[in-house]
Amino acid sequence: MSFAAAPEIKLPQKAYAAFLFDMDGTILNSLAAAERVWGRWAAAMGLDVESFLPTMHGKRGIDTISALNLPGIDPVAEAEFILRGEIEDVEGVVPIPGAVEFLSALPPERWAIVTSSPIELAKRRLRAAGIPEPRHMVTAEDVTVGKPNPQGYILGSERLGVNPSEALVFEDVLAGIRAGEAAGADVMVITATHNHEIKTGHWKIPGYLDVTTHIADDGRLLVRFKG
Template sequence: MSSASSPVFGKKYSAFLFDMDGTLLSSIEAAERVWGRWAEGHGLDVATFLPTMHGKRGVDTIRQLGLPGVDPEAESAIICQGEIEDVEGVRPLPGAIEFLKSLPPERWAIVTSSPRELAKVRIAAAGLPEPRFIVIAEDVSRGKPSPECYLLGAERVGFDAKDCLVFEDVAAGVIAGESAGADVMVITATHTHPFETSHPKIPGYIGIEVSVDENGDLTLTDRR
């Protein structure tokens, strides 16, 4: 679906809910360095494994592998610490900082699968504005593709998810946004592992403008 035919542009939303990694910032090099070393150490095919670990909580990724003798909680904690210590190459996506600064701070949230400390480190490393509202891995009992995180994000900004627009970059997050009842915009800037979707796509935030009406509702316009 092209942006020109997308109902997302020109539609009023109460709030925007953003995934973090791959959606507002790029951390793919750092994440794949840390996860790649871990996967190699556990005898996994690194090239096959890496596309499967983006957009989900680390503990869920490890649990789904079903590796014998591996404690998902303990291993994900080790990986998280490695990611906290490695922020080389973490950077904002094109136009993301300016785009976030154009939004009323009470009308957007970050909804990430990252644990709290990792989210803080990456937001700072990328130079993104500090969100007033954030949902992190520890806040939910089920990670993406469960809709729990986006339902909680909508609750924190004070609106129904159906009145929000979710910005996502991977299939698990898109499914979570859909299941929460929200509209979805797919960000493709870091898509080294593309996936099929019927949702509108944009490469980043350059040329994407937001207008705010007297009620605080948000409307996207594509100026590219």
């Protein structure tokens, strides 16, 4: 059954000046690749891999490692080590269903990616998923504080020339949702890669197969069900 038929699925009725997309888990699925690399590192560090892995999604690697306060560990060196591993391992990185079509329908000057990934990894995963690089992208190097800090979404809005309150943020994890909220944007939660429900009052959709972009007469963007 199409999720458009499900009464619990609702979409925002307002139009937006721009859309801001997280990358991993939101427009592409890199879950298996990321957890392979981070899982090996966590095991080598003596961490409980099963409990650790859910904590690293949606945040910059340097922030995740620094927060662990591991004795004798250089977070910068470890983050670089993990980055090299993630760049080498993109097996199974695929687009979220319907994402390529959804993105291709957007005016290129009206949307951006705001990701916690470094630029090299972001480009590698986009290529692996068959998603063209956008005109505008905010990556780990562009911010001094990562998600859940709103800096990335504020910067993404500035690059598009809009106020964050006029943007719709697409996210999949709590850190990113909080970043979008703190920036003052509305948030749409993509649940395609969720193993456990995130309790939030924001709009939720499982993917992009049954939604499309509608461009209003004034050029603003709306999300609508197909058909």
